[in-house]
Amino acid sequence: MSGRLHPLTEPRRAGHEGGRPGEWSRIQALHAVSERHRRSHGCEAYTYSDGASLVVLSAAMHALRVLEFGTALGYTACCLAHGSARGHVDTVEFDAAHVALARENIKNLGFQNRITVHEGEFVAVAQTFSADYDLAFFDGFAPTLPQFQCMERLLRPGGMLITTNLQLGGDAALWRQLLSDERRWMTSDMAEGGRTAVSIKTG
Numbered sequence: 001m002s003g004r005l006h007p008l009t010e011p012r013r014a015g016h017e018g019g020r021p022g023e024w025s026r027i028q029a030l031h032a033v034s035e036r037h038r039r040s041h042g043c044e045a046y047t048y049s050d051g052a053s054l055v056v057l058s059a060a061m062h063a064l065r066v067l068e069f070g071t072a073l074g075y076t077a078c079c080l081a082h083g084s085a086r087g088h089v090d091t092v093e094f095d096a097a098h099v100a101l102a103r104e105n106i107k108n109l110g111f112q113n114r115i116t117v118h119e120g121e122f123v124a125v126a127q128t129f130s131a132d133y134d135l136a137f138f139d140g141f142a143p144t145l146p147q148f149q150c151m152e153r154l155l156r157p158g159g160m161l162i163t164t165n166l167q168l169g170g171d172a173a174l175w176r177q178l179l180s181d182e183r184r185w186m187t188s189d190m191a192e193g194g195r196t197a198v199s200i201k202t203g
């Protein structure tokens, strides 16, 4: 069990703190860079506003395998990797310009061995992934049913699904309805000021 513990959550040992010195503030700088990019690129890659919640949830889950939908410039992938110092993040992005910038940012932050940016459409790319992720984060545009089914299939029982944009169109209402089925999920709107659902796959 101790092999799965994270520095942020295991008993303190000298020189064994969460993340490298200054890592979190450098990740926060990437948030500002991502927002500047969105304005100049004219894209809709809104940067997630509650990165700290991703750090905390990733650490609390002792997540070793993390799946992300929607890399943009890599900000949230870095948050997830920062939270789980022994975890690996597979993140998927279909915009080639975002992929190139994300890979550069991830390398600059020293996460290149712990974050893999996969280029392509999420559902198509994720079909090549093996199941049993500990944590999955949806931060695409308006959510669709096939995207939900794909993330649900790849998540292990007891794993955590974090879902943004459930107030948008697409199949958002259906996605929310599925997450409120207590035979399969336990859900709380506990992140991003209530705009992001955090769910445990119970069934």
Ligand SMILES: C[S@@+](CC[C@H](N)C(=O)[O-])C[C@H]1O[C@@H](n2cnc3c(N)ncnc32)[C@H](O)[C@@H]1O
Pocket: 034, 044, 045, 046, 047, 048, 069, 070, 071, 072, 073, 074, 075, 076, 077, 092, 093, 094, 095, 098, 120, 121, 122, 123, 139, 140, 141
């Ligand atoms: C809201 S932004 C992600 C922001 C990022 N998580 C962050 O906070 O730094 C959504 C990203 O998902 C990408 N995207 C949207 N739909 C996609 C799909 N079906 N497959 C792959 N990437 C997709 C967009 O190009 C965009 O970069």
